[in-house]
Amino acid sequence: MYSEADAAALYDLLNPWDPESNAGDAFYYSLVMDAESVLDVGCGTGAMLHLARDRGHRGRLAGLDPDRAALDRARRRTDIEWIDGTAAQAEPGSGFELATMMGHAFQFIVSDDEVRASLAGIHGALRPGGRLVFETRHPQARAWEGWRHTNPEDVSDLVDHAGRAVRVWHDVDSVVDDVVAFHGTVADPDGTVLLVEHARLRFLDLAALNGFLTAAGFEIEAQYGDWDRSPITAASREIITVARRSGRTD
Incomplete structure (x- = not known):
């Protein structure tokens, strides 16, 4: 039988995190390295934050995920905060400058109530003006x-x-x-x-996605159809979103 720990290790082999060879990883890497503090929501095995620290990020790095086997693997590195929990359970008032959700992690939030609670949790964990960046497959x-x-x-x-x-x-x-x-x-x-x-x-369409973001107190800063920051078109396979937290707290 294959254990949960085996599955977590296999995930890293199937999804190596490498901004030099993967355009999506490069997109996130530049944002992470430029931010003073980063909360990676759905961090999995923590590969992105590991690399950021390896390459000299000196600010606050935290990974949040409910998958304990993945977090056990992430915790091989101890100079990063690892938090067992969901997006809805993100600590309010944390004051992060940037929150990320990579690897289509946002799509695992299925019901309307879960989407609302997750966005509220992330909103509360960001400082006013902080940004949430994530991608979801275009339906x-x-x-x-x-x-x-x-x-x-x-x-x-x-x-x-x-x-x-x-x-x-x-x-x-x-x-x-x-x-x-x-x-x-x-x-x-x-x-x-x-x-x-x-x-x-x-698989939320653009209108539904933006409706949830706006209702949660986010302003859409930019949305792209590909990692080269090209616009969303009828041929786009991704919806890549950069949303900024407004000052509202309700």
Whole structure:
């Protein structure tokens, strides 16, 4: 069987954080390095904050995530704050200059109430004028249609941290309104299943997303359709948002 710790280590192999080779990582990296204090919401194994500290960030860095196995891996570095919790549980009055949600973490917040509570939590953890930066897949691109074991582009073969050859893929279980339920499978090369993880993602369109942000007290500073900061078009696969916290506290 594959443990939660194994899965956390595998995540790092599948998603190496490298601003030199990944345009999305580069986008966040410059913002993080320029900010005095950063709260990474849904930080996972903490790869971004680890690299920021490695490369000389001297300010306050904190990672927030409810996944304890991922946080255990993140805590290999002790000069960063690691907080077990959700976005809704972010500490009010923390005064962060920047909050980030990378890796489409925002999409794991599914219900309207969860979205409102999460944005309220982040709003409260930012200083007035502080920024929230995150990306969500644009629903027009229908990314979930490629999440299937018969799609070679969605199948990864690799050797994990323990030296085991594994195969990883995804399959969609349902699409109901703007919520996609799916599962990821980790298996031996012979097909023996080691781990199945189920999840749901919400694909908010631009109008709905901005409605939630505005209601939570954020002002939309910029939105892009790609990591080169090009505008959102009918062909965009991402909605990359930079939102600024207003001074309101209600």
